[in-house]
Amino acid sequence: MESRCESCIIRQFNSLRAMSKEELKQVSDSKITKKVKKGDPLFNEGEKLNGVYCVRSGVTKLSKLSENGKDQIVKLATKGEVLGQRSVIAEEHTNLSATAVSDMEICFIPKTSITDTLNKNPNFTLEVLRHMAHDLKEADDVIVNMSQKTVKQRMAAAFLYLKNNFGEDEEGYLRLNLSREDMANVVGTATESAIRIISEFKKNEWIATKGKRVRVLNEQKLVDLSEGF
Amino acid sequence: MESRCESCIIRQFNSLRAMSKEELKQVSDSKITKKVKKGDPLFNEGEKLNGVYCVRSGVTKLSKLSENGKDQIVKLATKGEVLGQRSVIAEEHTNLSATAVSDMEICFIPKTSITDTLNKNPNFTLEVLRHMAHDLKEADDVIVNMSQKTVKQRMAAAFLYLKNNFGEDEEGYLRLNLSREDMANVVGTATESAIRIISEFKKNEWIATKGKRVRVLNEQKLVDLSEGF
DNA sequence: TTTAAAACATGATATATGTCAGGTTTTGGT
DNA sequence: ACCAAAACCTGACATATATCATGTTTTAAA
Numbered sequence: 001m002e003s004r005c006e007s008c009i010i011r012q013f014n015s016l017r018a019m020s021k022e023e024l025k026q027v028s029d030s031k032i033t034k035k036v037k038k039g040d041p042l043f044n045e046g047e048k049l050n051g052v053y054c055v056r057s058g059v060t061k062l063s064k065l066s067e068n069g070k071d072q073i074v075k076l077a078t079k080g081e082v083l084g085q086r087s088v089i090a091e092e093h094t095n096l097s098a099t100a101v102s103d104m105e106i107c108f109i110p111k112t113s114i115t116d117t118l119n120k121n122p123n124f125t126l127e128v129l130r131h132m133a134h135d136l137k138e139a140d141d142v143i144v145n146m147s148q149k150t151v152k153q154r155m156a157a158a159f160l161y162l163k164n165n166f167g168e169d170e171e172g173y174l175r176l177n178l179s180r181e182d183m184a185n186v187v188g189t190a191t192e193s194a195i196r197i198i199s200e201f202k203k204n205e206w207i208a209t210k211g212k213r214v215r216v217l218n219e220q221k222l223v224d225l226s227e228g229f
Numbered sequence: 230m231e232s233r234c235e236s237c238i239i240r241q242f243n244s245l246r247a248m249s250k251e252e253l254k255q256v257s258d259s260k261i262t263k264k265v266k267k268g269d270p271l272f273n274e275g276e277k278l279n280g281v282y283c284v285r286s287g288v289t290k291l292s293k294l295s296e297n298g299k300d301q302i303v304k305l306a307t308k309g310e311v312l313g314q315r316s317v318i319a320e321e322h323t324n325l326s327a328t329a330v331s332d333m334e335i336c337f338i339p340k341t342s343i344t345d346t347l348n349k350n351p352n353f354t355l356e357v358l359r360h361m362a363h364d365l366k367e368a369d370d371v372i373v374n375m376s377q378k379t380v381k382q383r384m385a386a387a388f389l390y391l392k393n394n395f396g397e398d399e400e401g402y403l404r405l406n407l408s409r410e411d412m413a414n415v416v417g418t419a420t421e422s423a424i425r426i427i428s429e430f431k432k433n434e435w436i437a438t439k440g441k442r443v444r445v446l447n448e449q450k451l452v453d454l455s456e457g458f
Numbered sequence: 459t460t461t462a463a464a465a466c467a468t469g470a471t472a473t474a475t476g477t478c479a480g481g482t483t484t485t486g487g488t
Numbered sequence: 489a490c491c492a493a494a495a496c497c498t499g500a501c502a503t504a505t506a507t508c509a510t511g512t513t514t515t516a517a518a
Binding site: 179180181191192195196198199212 | 464466467468
């Protein structure tokens with residue numbers, strides 16, 4: 001049982017909200033809803049996409065493999081985010097790979113639905129543009145953090161990011177659980193270094209773990225550290 | 230004696246080429262041409278811009294100050310590039326500072342000329358969007374390089390970037406001469422480290438210097454190094 | 459429930475890079 | 489042409505981080 005885009009709440013969070021009724025209907029008729037299991041790829045770096053992916057639930061990592069064989073995670077995308085837009089607009093192969101880090105439900109929207117609307121609906125184009133402007137700002141900030149902060153600072157910032165963007169459950173544990181390896185790849189460090197720093201955070205009682213799950217105990221300390229105090 | 234946008238060749242390299250005759254006329258009538266001396270700022274991080282800057286000649290660095298007091302250069306912009314677009318579109322304060330690294334000639338185009346056209350001319354919006362999509366890809370690549378390459382690799386890549394983007398003069402010297410400090414800030418390292426690596430490159434005869442000027446002697450070696458061999 | 463694989467953890471060590479401190483050279487303004 | 493300021497350079501040292509090695513715990517599949 002497929003649901004209709006017209007009644008999809010997710011849409012409020014992305015550029016699709018600027019679409020007209022008819023455009024939305026056309027998207028709805030051509031879209032394909034898929035489930036993706038944790039660990040499975042949505043698409044891979046260098047592929048040519050013939051559409052975009054709208055995330056309905058779950059989280060995906062956007063990463064790029066470097067020559068030394070390490071995967072740098074550039075962004076984590078969740079509910080409401082549209083993936084592959086950049087590639088479709090620039091008519092280029094994808095620059096990043098997308099892999100599910102939790103079970104996901106996504107909608108695949110064929111290229112033409114997007115490009116047609118881009119050509120016809122200036123409001124939509126402007127909305128996409130605003131989103132991309134925002135992404136670009138975020139990317140610039142990441143560049144600065146990567147080059148100017150220590151691994152420890154970045155790791156603290158990463159936990160705050162997880163807390164602020166994906167929230168906590170009733171018991172106070174982070175909703176999104178990343179493996180140490182993924183954490184290392186977000187922060188841009190070796191897995192062992194990530195583990196060591198996480199152990200240190202635990203020892204300091206800034207975070208606590210229970211099995212896979214992580215809880216932030218002292219947010220202020222993490223903020224201070226990430227800002228360099 | 231001001232020149233008219235309609236007859237400005239620079240325009241071919243940026244999104245202004247998607248403007249109609251009337252729109253271009255309107256831009257031309259409202260624009261202000263300025264000269265900026267090497268070292269002078271165009272605008273500073275956190276400012277609210279009420280327009281964009283179109284670079285006619287010269288080069289500017291786009292940088293951001295980090296908490297530890299270091300300036301990370303995120304991008305070097307030259308002839309044809311439009312600055313401040315992101316900020317005007319997202320209606321946010323600027324995220325980056327722009328400072329001339331050579332004498333420049335720029336045109337200031339008031340916000341309204343841009344936003345009016347964005348609202349009325351879908352082709353223009355789409356063109357701006359394409360440029361921003363490209364910038365975003367570049368930014369993602371920088372993130373990966375920053376986190377996965379060594380300082381030496383990034384320094385090699387920086388020289389190649391200077392050669393490929395700003396070219397060489399008749400004698401084979403790089404057209405754009407950056408101070409060691411600026412080089413360090415592009416690469417994201419300490420000035421002393423930059424100097425040491427540059428000395429090493431000279432010793433290896435991969436580059437040569439004459440006063441301020443730098444010449445690439447062995448491009449292949451720099452390519453190999455930057456790619457990790 | 460058992461068992462192999464994956465994830466996690468920690469020590470020892472090497473190395474890249476930052477920092478501090480002291481020089482020399484180059485540059486630009488009068 | 490001179491002088492102060494800026495840019496450049498080099499050494500010594502501290503430290504953050506990567507790497508390698510090895511062991512333990514957790515997870516998931518048969």
